[in-house]
Amino acid sequence: MSTYTPATSGADARRAVLSTSGRSREQTPQSVLFMILLWLSLLIGFVTLAVLLIDTFADGLTRLDGRLFTGYPSSRAEEAGARPAILGSLWVIGTTAVLAVPLGVAAAVHLEEFADRKRWWNRLIEINISNLSAVPAIIYGMLALGTLALVGVQQKNIVIGGAIALAMLILPVIIISTREAVRAVPRELRDGSLAVGATPLQTTWRITLPAAMPGIATGTILGLSRALGEAAPLLLLGGLVFLRFDPNGLLSQFTTMPIQIFSWTAQPQAEFHTLAAGASMLLMGLVLLMNGAAIYIRNRYQKRW
Amino acid sequence: MPEPMPQVRDAIETELQHHQQATREVPDHPERTVLEVDDVSVYYGDYLAVRNVSLDLGHNEITALIGPSGCGKSTILRSLNRMNDLITGARVEGPIRYWGQDMYAPGIDPIEVRRRIGMVFQKPNPFPKSIYDNIAYGPRVTGMQVGSMDDYVEQALTKAALWDEVKDKLRQSAYGLSGGQQQRLCIARTIAVQPDVILMDEPCASLDPIATLRIEELMAELRDQYTIIIVTHNMQQAARVADRTAFFTAAIDPVTGERHGELVEYDKTTKIFESPADSRTEGYISGRFG
Numbered sequence: 001m002s003t004y005t006p007a008t009s010g011a012d013a014r015r016a017v018l019s020t021s022g023r024s025r026e027q028t029p030q031s032v033l034f035m036i037l038l039w040l041s042l043l044i045g046f047v048t049l050a051v052l053l054i055d056t057f058a059d060g061l062t063r064l065d066g067r068l069f070t071g072y073p074s075s076r077a078e079e080a081g082a083r084p085a086i087l088g089s090l091w092v093i094g095t096t097a098v099l100a101v102p103l104g105v106a107a108a109v110h111l112e113e114f115a116d117r118k119r120w121w122n123r124l125i126e127i128n129i130s131n132l133s134a135v136p137a138i139i140y141g142m143l144a145l146g147t148l149a150l151v152g153v154q155q156k157n158i159v160i161g162g163a164i165a166l167a168m169l170i171l172p173v174i175i176i177s178t179r180e181a182v183r184a185v186p187r188e189l190r191d192g193s194l195a196v197g198a199t200p201l202q203t204t205w206r207i208t209l210p211a212a213m214p215g216i217a218t219g220t221i222l223g224l225s226r227a228l229g230e231a232a233p234l235l236l237l238g239g240l241v242f243l244r245f246d247p248n249g250l251l252s253q254f255t256t257m258p259i260q261i262f263s264w265t266a267q268p269q270a271e272f273h274t275l276a277a278g279a280s281m282l283l284m285g286l287v288l289l290m291n292g293a294a295i296y297i298r299n300r301y302q303k304r305w
Numbered sequence: 306m307p308e309p310m311p312q313v314r315d316a317i318e319t320e321l322q323h324h325q326q327a328t329r330e331v332p333d334h335p336e337r338t339v340l341e342v343d344d345v346s347v348y349y350g351d352y353l354a355v356r357n358v359s360l361d362l363g364h365n366e367i368t369a370l371i372g373p374s375g376c377g378k379s380t381i382l383r384s385l386n387r388m389n390d391l392i393t394g395a396r397v398e399g400p401i402r403y404w405g406q407d408m409y410a411p412g413i414d415p416i417e418v419r420r421r422i423g424m425v426f427q428k429p430n431p432f433p434k435s436i437y438d439n440i441a442y443g444p445r446v447t448g449m450q451v452g453s454m455d456d457y458v459e460q461a462l463t464k465a466a467l468w469d470e471v472k473d474k475l476r477q478s479a480y481g482l483s484g485g486q487q488q489r490l491c492i493a494r495t496i497a498v499q500p501d502v503i504l505m506d507e508p509c510a511s512l513d514p515i516a517t518l519r520i521e522e523l524m525a526e527l528r529d530q531y532t533i534i535i536v537t538h539n540m541q542q543a544a545r546v547a548d549r550t551a552f553f554t555a556a557i558d559p560v561t562g563e564r565h566g567e568l569v570e571y572d573k574t575t576k577i578f579e580s581p582a583d584s585r586t587e588g589y590i591s592g593r594f595g
Contacts, residue, residue, distance in 0.1 A: 118393070188430035192491065195388065196443035196498050197420025206446065211433050 053284075060277025068278050072244045073260070077271030082279050084243045085260035088159075089228060091247045092256055095163035096170065096227050101220055103167070104174030105209075111175070112182040113204055133172035140169045141233030157238040160250040165233040170223035177219020181212035214301035218294045225290035229283060231258035257283045312515055331548045331573050335363025339502060339532050340385055340422075345399035347380050347389065354380050355566035360551055362502075367524060367533045369543035369574065372553035373589065377566020378536045381553075382504050385534065386422035387415040403502075420447055422502040423495035427510045429487035431479035431494070436462075436471050439479045439490055443498035457497070465493035466523050485516025489523065496527075503527070505535040509542065521546050540590060543574065550577040552586045 071081020111129075115122040144165035148156055185208050193203040209216075231239075239259045247254040255263075257279060264276035340362040347354050355377025362368050370378040380389070387408060389395040400407040408418050431439050440458045444451050451457040458475070462468040467489045471482070479490055488508055495503055505524075509517040517539075524533055524546050537543050543550050551571040555564045570583045581587045 116393075186430070188426055188428060189432060191388065191391070191424075191426060192430040192432065192494070193442070193446075194391065195386070195419055195424035195426075196446070196494060197416055197423075198443075198446040199416055202446045206442070207432055 063278035088254035089256040092162045096166040100167035108175045108178035138232040141236030166227040173223035181215025185211045218298045221294040337364040339364040341402040348396045350394040358568045366548040369547035369550045376553035376555045423500035424504040427507040437475040461493045461497040502532040550574045
């Protein structure tokens with residue numbers, strides 16, 4: 001393709017004149033085709049998401065009003081609201097966080113900092129945690145159901161039951177992201193702490209965990225935002241109920257936003273579908289907000305060592 | 306000719322002082338032995354990393370451990386305050402006595418050992434905390450009774466020749482300091498728990514020549530109060546600061562073909578650099594290998 005000026009002798013032997021034909025091998029037909037394919041794939045994903053969002057937005061905008069926040073479910077669509085579902089979601093997610101975060105962080109810290117990796121049971125636990133994150137959500141619902149039955153709780157649709165299911169669901173996410181965050185803390189920081197006479201426990205509490213905190217927070221928020229949108233395990237626990245009161249405790253009956261949306265879309269009247277679209281927007285907004293916060297924390301506290 | 310930059314002039318002066326340091330009188334054998342390495346071998350799993358090392362390290366002296374890469378000098382250094390315990394599979398055989406007491410004996414708490422024998426690392430490793438909290442960390446975790454933490458922090462920073470540079474930004478992150486300042490902060494952090502011995506593992510490896518000279522100057526100042534043991538790749542540095550020098554090398558076992566570190570020669574620095582007893586030392590010093 002390119003023309004070389006034949007070198008005459010000595011110092012000129014390795015010198016060549018660069019081709020000025022304007023044709024670059026960076027843009028062969030194959031590479032252009034490949035780029036087009038990549039762009040198409042991206043476009044399909046992006047357009048689908050955009051259409052979905054715009055369609056939901058157009059449908060639900062009329063019902064994204066005050067009544068959605070204050071009203072109780074009703075057989076008349078114009079009066080119905082998602083107040084118990086919104087509060088129920090907050091109750092369940094709050095309880096989930098209280099259950100899953102300390103447990104997940106502690107498990108991750110143990111595996112990463114204290115467990116002897118030569119022991120077969122520790123390796124077994126590690127493999128299992130990776131596998132747990134691939135278990136279908138509904139299985140966790142059954143597990144929570146079993147747990148409640150085991151401790152002799154008759155009423156299955158209660159806040160603590162739903163929280164147990166969701167906590168188990170997001171535990172692998174929290175453990176894995178915490179382990180990664182803890183592992184990213186340089187060995188030198190721990191050494192520095194131990195070299196002044198700190199115990200391994202003090203080192204973990206005062207140096208490693210604070211340094212890993214942004215990563216832990218990011219993983220935790222992402223896990224919770226996944227739990228927020230989850231319906232399957234809660235449906236299994238009998239979350240699909242018609243509630244006209246606010247949940248007020250761990251043993252209170254509840255429903256959550258995804259379930260409320262599900263129940264409204266099952267109604268024949270179009271007004272309920274509008275309502276479902278409005279609630280969907282609210283749910284999406286919440287999830288986006290949480291994920292945004294996770295990204296913000298990740299970028300803001302990017303590791304500085 | 307233009308006037309040399311102030312820091313260059315300072316560096317030259319420091320260099321001259323170091324030369325005077327290097328020529329100070331050192332007795333033939335340490336008068337008081339703080340650490341006694343007695344025929345020690347260190348293993349990583351089944352691998353013998355360094356074998357049969359015997360060293361008497363003198364109190365209030367600076368001892369340099371030199372030698373080519375993989376000769377076991379850092380391994381020995383990390384054995385001196387049980388930092389090797391933290392590496393899975395690492396095992397120290399043979400006693401290392403601290404003021405006559407075997408620090409590897411059963412019942413000895415490695416935390417206690419590390420509090421008395423502090424360590425400064427190759428790469429400055431300040432904690433992601435404020436300058437103040439970096440210094441206060443050691444006294445806090447070890448439960449030291451200090452009258453006023455503010456005064457205490459000032460003392461430690463002054464000893465590490467850092468106070469004047471940081472006194473107005475004690476609450477700022479230690480990561481805002483230069484590499485040389487960070488390393489002096491790490492030295493101050495070590496001093497703050499009032500250790501007896503300070504181990505330094507190539508403390509100037511990541512620093513520029515001027516910051517290096519400041520650390521060396523600091524070591525000379527600290528010698529009167531502490532015992533300093535330094536691993537260095539820089540032979541000029543060993544010659545400048547150390548009272549005694551131990552030369553290590555790696556030997557290949559003729560039977561197994563494995564490389565093991567070993568101590569070749571340990572003597573006064575002037576002796577090691579001017580008239581070494583072993584031809585391998587001479588070869589390394591004169592730059593023929595390593």
